[in-house]
Amino acid sequence: MLEIKGLRASVGAKEILTGIDLTVPDGEIHAVMGPNGAGKSTLSYILSGRDGYEVTGGAVSFDGADLLVMAPEARAAAGIFLAFQYPIELPGVGNANFIRTAVNAVRRARGETEMDTVTFLKEARNAVKALAMPDDMLKRNVNVGFSGGEKKRNEILQMTLLKPKLALLDETDSGLDIDALRIVAGGVNAARGPKFSALVITHYQRLLDYITPDRVHVLAAGRIVRSGGPELAVELEQHGYGGLEAA
Amino acid sequence: MSGTAHATKFLDRVDVASLPGDQEARQSALATFFSTGWPDRKHEAWHYTDLNARMRSFADEALVTRTLRPEFPSVDIPRLVFVDGVWDKNLSSDSLNFLRTRGIPEQKAGSSPIVALNAAITLDGADLKISAGQNAGTILLVSVGSADGLAIAPRHRITLEKGSNLTVIEVIRGAGRYLHVPVTEIDVRDGGTLRHFRLQEESQDSVHVATILATIGESAAYETFTLGVGASLARSEFHVTLGGSGADVQINAAQLLTGTQHGDVTTIVAHDAPGCTSRQTVKSVIDGSARGVFQGRIEVARIAQKTDGYQMNQALLLSDSAEIDSKPELEIFADDVKCSHGAAIGALDPEQIFYLRSRGVSEQEARAILIRAFLHEALEPITDDVARPLFEAAIQSWRWGASG
Numbered sequence: 001m002l003e004i005k006g007l008r009a010s011v012g013a014k015e016i017l018t019g020i021d022l023t024v025p026d027g028e029i030h031a032v033m034g035p036n037g038a039g040k041s042t043l044s045y046i047l048s049g050r051d052g053y054e055v056t057g058g059a060v061s062f063d064g065a066d067l068l069v070m071a072p073e074a075r076a077a078a079g080i081f082l083a084f085q086y087p088i089e090l091p092g093v094g095n096a097n098f099i100r101t102a103v104n105a106v107r108r109a110r111g112e113t114e115m116d117t118v119t120f121l122k123e124a125r126n127a128v129k130a131l132a133m134p135d136d137m138l139k140r141n142v143n144v145g146f147s148g149g150e151k152k153r154n155e156i157l158q159m160t161l162l163k164p165k166l167a168l169l170d171e172t173d174s175g176l177d178i179d180a181l182r183i184v185a186g187g188v189n190a191a192r193g194p195k196f197s198a199l200v201i202t203h204y205q206r207l208l209d210y211i212t213p214d215r216v217h218v219l220a221a222g223r224i225v226r227s228g229g230p231e232l233a234v235e236l237e238q239h240g241y242g243g244l245e246a247a
Numbered sequence: 248m249s250g251t252a253h254a255t256k257f258l259d260r261v262d263v264a265s266l267p268g269d270q271e272a273r274q275s276a277l278a279t280f281f282s283t284g285w286p287d288r289k290h291e292a293w294h295y296t297d298l299n300a301r302m303r304s305f306a307d308e309a310l311v312t313r314t315l316r317p318e319f320p321s322v323d324i325p326r327l328v329f330v331d332g333v334w335d336k337n338l339s340s341d342s343l344n345f346l347r348t349r350g351i352p353e354q355k356a357g358s359s360p361i362v363a364l365n366a367a368i369t370l371d372g373a374d375l376k377i378s379a380g381q382n383a384g385t386i387l388l389v390s391v392g393s394a395d396g397l398a399i400a401p402r403h404r405i406t407l408e409k410g411s412n413l414t415v416i417e418v419i420r421g422a423g424r425y426l427h428v429p430v431t432e433i434d435v436r437d438g439g440t441l442r443h444f445r446l447q448e449e450s451q452d453s454v455h456v457a458t459i460l461a462t463i464g465e466s467a468a469y470e471t472f473t474l475g476v477g478a479s480l481a482r483s484e485f486h487v488t489l490g491g492s493g494a495d496v497q498i499n500a501a502q503l504l505t506g507t508q509h510g511d512v513t514t515i516v517a518h519d520a521p522g523c524t525s526r527q528t529v530k531s532v533i534d535g536s537a538r539g540v541f542q543g544r545i546e547v548a549r550i551a552q553k554t555d556g557y558q559m560n561q562a563l564l565l566s567d568s569a570e571i572d573s574k575p576e577l578e579i580f581a582d583d584v585k586c587s588h589g590a591a592i593g594a595l596d597p598e599q600i601f602y603l604r605s606r607g608v609s610e611q612e613a614r615a616i617l618i619r620a621f622l623h624e625a626l627e628p629i630t631d632d633v634a635r636p637l638f639e640a641a642i643q644s645w646r647w648g649a650s651g
């Protein structure tokens with residue numbers, strides 16, 4: 001379970017998160033919606049441990065542990081996964097090798113045995129197929145020369161193989177056509193279960209037609225200004241964020 | 248102490264008069280060497296590499312020989328082994344037919360004091376001649392340095408007659424404090440192709456200054472790749488003359504430097520005929536307070552129209568005190584040419600490190616993965632299935648993460 005209490009964070013002199021309270025229980029999928037610049041990516045980066053943000057107040061716990069003191073790799077081992085809004089290219093690093101290294105690093109940290117290459121490749125190929133990705137996706141260098149949609153699918157591929165307990169999906173839907181959206185949503189829905197939770201960050205209600213959230217939160221100017229059930233997403237789609245920021 | 252004084256002291260123990268061959272040529276080469284001694288920063292070609300300073304510690308070195316059991320890459324190709332610059336019959340394959348230079352270099356000393364030094368004191372070397380049209384396969388040329396305080400100066404000669412092919416894989420290893428100044432004379436005649444792979448894994452206490460003097464004929468090709476991981480100071484200096492139209496040279500190198508290592512790649516490519524191409528990429532990974540140098544000079548003669556020359560210096564600086572010096576020089580006398588050079592120097596990308604860490608990979612492993620990826624690109628053009636694994640193994644066993 002993820003519990004965020006009164007989280008405030010700045011970059012330099014600029015306060016970006018102004019007090020966030022948010023709880024995501026195990027097994028639930030929560031959507032975070034909000035206008036550009038609201039602080040959605042900042043929140044996802046702080047949860048995954050990226051440098052460059054100063055937490056000026058509040059606390060975050062994950063399964064009872066203080067998340068904010070953990071190194072990014074320790075958070076991954078604890079089960080947190082961030083699907084990047086803008087996935088990073090790694091020239092010279094093969095995709096299969098990259099994912100297998102990650103899977104085994106996480107398994108080692110959890111005291112599990114490493115996965116051998118054959119087993120890994122079998123799982124990886126199945127996942128590639130399920131995500132309707134081209135066959136050579138595993139052979140190519142990580143995200144190098146990938147289209148926008150391929151990059152997003154590659155994030156979901158990693159999520160599928162790393163089997164996180166909490167996935168943070170930062171605008172994974174943006175730039176996807178409707179078919180790709182359906183496939184990506186299928187990847188998330190396949191992971192659904194009592195031990196899986198997700199924070200689905202999105203701009204549009206569109207994705208939520210395929211991934212039905214348990215809760216929807218609106219993030220504006222660095223804090224949650226409204227929370228509700230799935231119907232809130234529909235309302236936002238119709239009326240926009242304008243009225244909510246004032247609320 | 249001046250470069251000459253150090254040199255006198257170090258070379259005192261070499262009795263040039265007792266060496267075989269043309270005494271007059273040796274004495275004149277020695278005089279050429281002593282006119283400068285060990286070059287230092289005052290010499291233009293050595294501005295970034297102060298050999299004199301490194302040689303200071305050698306001046307008082309006692310001469311110690313040791314018995315070293317050389318280890319070879321276990322590859323099934325004929326090999327020539329030189330221990331301390333002298334051919335070792337027992338360690339070499341008997342299947343190979345070749346001559347020995349036996350300390351008689353051709354007169355190609357040029358202006359380099361180190362080539363002159365080599366000419367004065369060389370004892371031995373391989374003299375490989377491939378006859379016209381022959382596909383001579385692959386030869387392993389192993390050099391082992393094993394004595395403290397020794398100047399090791401093999402003179403090799405590789406001649407490819409018209410339309411012939413050869414691959415030479417040089418593996419350079421050793422233990423101890425020695426100076427290794429190999430000179431390789433290369434002549435690739437019309438239509439020939441020489442592939443020359445060099446793995447420099449010298450003793451960390453040694454000084455390595457290699458000079459390659461190559462002439463490439465019409466439609467002939469010389470492809471060379473050097474991976475340098477050893478030596479306290481290493482310099483690989485290539486002088487390549489593209490002497491026939493359509494000649495092609497590729498000089499690529501990668502160096503991995505840490506601690507106080509100094510690694511220098513210096514190239515002088517002379518386009519002396521029309522329609523020739525030269526390609527050079529040097530990649531350096533520099534950690535600790537090590538220093539890398541790439542000096543690349545492209546000279547295009549008036550008749551060398553349609554020259555295509557390219558040069559790239561890429562460096563990853565892993566610490567704040569790591570340093571790279573880059574000196575590209577283009578000297579162009581023809582008007583219809585395409586010559587370019589570039590440099591890409593920087594640290595590891597924090598975004599890439601974070602991406603890997605967010606997937607559970609430790610920071611140290613993330614750095615190692617990214618450094619290997621950088622080097623992997625250098626190895627990409629190497630298709631030779633003997634050379635490639637040797638280089639990969641050397642990169643794999645580098646002291647990864649020795650400093651954060």
Ligand SMILES: Nc1ncnc2c1ncn2[C@@H]1O[C@H](COP(=O)(O)OP(=O)(O)O)[C@@H](O)[C@H]1O
Pocket residue numbers: 011014016034035036037038039040041042043052
């Ligand atoms: N590294 C940074 N330096 C300065 N300002 C930043 C940085 N990262 C984000 N911001 C600012 O913080 C605000 C929130 O950004 P972000 O979290 O990316 O919003 P969202 O993902 O909701 O669009 C924006 O005003 C943005 O310009």
Ligand SMILES: [Mg+2]
Pocket residue numbers: 040041042085170171
């Ligand atoms: Mg964003």
